[in-house]
Amino acid sequence: MKIKILISACFLPALLSCNKNVVTPGKTGNNHKNMVKTESYVYHPTETTYRYTYTYNENNLIERLDIDDGTSSYITFAYSHNMIVEQNYDQNGIPRETDTLYLDGIGLVVSYHWIDHIIQYTYDNDGYRISEVNNRGNDILESFTGTIKNGNCVKMFHVYYKEKDSELQELSFNLDKNNSVTWDHKGQPYYGKSDVNIIDHIDYRGCAGIYRTDTYSYVYNQDGLVGQINISTPVQDYSINYTYY
Numbered sequence: 001m002k003i004k005i006l007i008s009a010c011f012l013p014a015l016l017s018c019n020k021n022v023v024t025p026g027k028t029g030n031n032h033k034n035m036v037k038t039e040s041y042v043y044h045p046t047e048t049t050y051r052y053t054y055t056y057n058e059n060n061l062i063e064r065l066d067i068d069d070g071t072s073s074y075i076t077f078a079y080s081h082n083m084i085v086e087q088n089y090d091q092n093g094i095p096r097e098t099d100t101l102y103l104d105g106i107g108l109v110v111s112y113h114w115i116d117h118i119i120q121y122t123y124d125n126d127g128y129r130i131s132e133v134n135n136r137g138n139d140i141l142e143s144f145t146g147t148i149k150n151g152n153c154v155k156m157f158h159v160y161y162k163e164k165d166s167e168l169q170e171l172s173f174n175l176d177k178n179n180s181v182t183w184d185h186k187g188q189p190y191y192g193k194s195d196v197n198i199i200d201h202i203d204y205r206g207c208a209g210i211y212r213t214d215t216y217s218y219v220y221n222q223d224g225l226v227g228q229i230n231i232s233t234p235v236q237d238y239s240i241n242y243t244y245y
Contacts, residue, residue, distance in 0.1 A: 003191070005050070005064070005180065008043065011033075015127060018147040019192075034180055034223070034244040034245065035054070035056055035060060035186065035187065035244060035245045036054055036181060036186050036187075036242055036243075036244060036245075037053065037054060037243045037244055037245050038051060038052065038053050038054070038074040038095045038241075038243045039051070039052045039053075039054070039181075039240065039241070039242055040052070040240070040241045041238060041239075041240055042238060042239045042240075043236060043237075043238045044236065044237045044238060044239070045172065050067075050068065050069040051067075051068040051069075052065060052066070052067055052068070053065070053066040053068070060187075061079060061188065061189075061190075062077050062079070062186060062188060063076065063077050065077075071090065071091040073088070073089055073090050073091050074089050075087065075088050075089070076089070081103070081107075082102065082103050083100055083102050083103060084100070084101040084103070084109075084190065085098060085099075085100055085101075086098065086099040086101070087103065093166055097114070097115060098112045099113060099114040099115075100112070100114075101113075103190060107189070107190055108121070108123055108127070108190055108191070108192055109121050109191055110122075111118055116136055116137065117134060117135065117136050117141070118134075118135045118136075118214045119132055119133065119134050120132070120133045120135065120137070120140070121191070121192075123192050124148055125132050126148070126151075126194055127193045128146075128148045128151070128153075128192055128193050129146070129191055129192040129193075130145065130146050130147075131143065131145045131146065132144040132149060139161075140161055141160070141161055142158065142159060142160045142161060143158070143159050144156060144157070144158050145157050148195060149179075149211045150176050151195055151196055152173065152175050152194070152195055152196055152197050153173060153195045153197040154173055154175065154197070155170070155171070155172065155173070156170075156171040156173075157169070157170055157171070158170075159174070161169070163164060167204065167205075167206065167217060168204070168206075169202050169203070169204055169205070170202070170205060171199055171201075171202050172199070172200050172201050172202075172203070173197040173198060173199055173200055174197075174198050174199070175196075175197065175198075177198040177218060178196065178198070178220070178224060178225070178226070179195070179196050179197055179198040179226065180225035180226045180227075180242075180244070181222075181226050181229075181242055182194045190195070198216075198218065198226075199216045200215075200216060201213055201214060201215045201216060202214045202216075212234050213234075214231055214232065214233045215231070215232045216229060216230070216231055216232075217230045217232075223244075225242070225244055226242055227241065227243075228240065228241050228242070
């Protein structure tokens with residue numbers, strides 16, 4: 001999933017004149033009470049670190065994301081009843097591209113427009129996100145399809161299309177662990193209900209079968225929240241660290 005961070009939008013002046021706190025996700029809700037404050041990616045063995053800091057408004061919606069990846073860039077978020085605008089700024093505070101998330105009648109993101117891409121989302125009847133499709137023009141670049149049971153994502157398939165070939169990633173989950181980080185959407189209600197899964201491993205499949213497996217392990221803090229994820233891959237190991245409000 002897009003760790004751009006899968007957050008990113010048009011019409012900023014018009015939105016700023018609106019009430020930016022009117023996102024109401026209807027039958028879904030933000031059931032993630034501990035909001036991620038900082039998220040840092042540490043790549044081993046070089047110990048390269050990228051840090052992301054989130055600021056939330058009074059409705060627990062992200063209003064700013066500060067990106068410390070050597071550039072000190074940031075993104076601001078403006079809300080209206082049917083869209084969310086993400087304004088990107090460079091390290092000098094100069095506005096760059098804007099990205100737009102469009103919401104349906106109950107406040108769920110149905111499409112996300114960034115540069116020349118459109119990501120489309122679908123949900124089940126209970127408000128859990130079950131698919132994402134990343135399109136560029138008439139081309140499908142990648143898709144995620146998940147299976148939800150009792151509020152858990154028990155299986156997910158990620159298909160990445162490249163030229164005439166495709167790569168399948170099969171995500172398997174550990175259902176007896178608490179997922180406090182809700183992955184790249186940080187518990188934001190406009191992406192549907194937060195399921196309680198935690199990734200156990202990812203199998204990469206090609207035409208000859210599984211050729212790579214990434215494994216996940218977790219360290220929990222004193223509050224029982226995920227403090228660290230350690231990902232072991234055949235290419236490069238890395239860790240993700242979290243602190244919370």
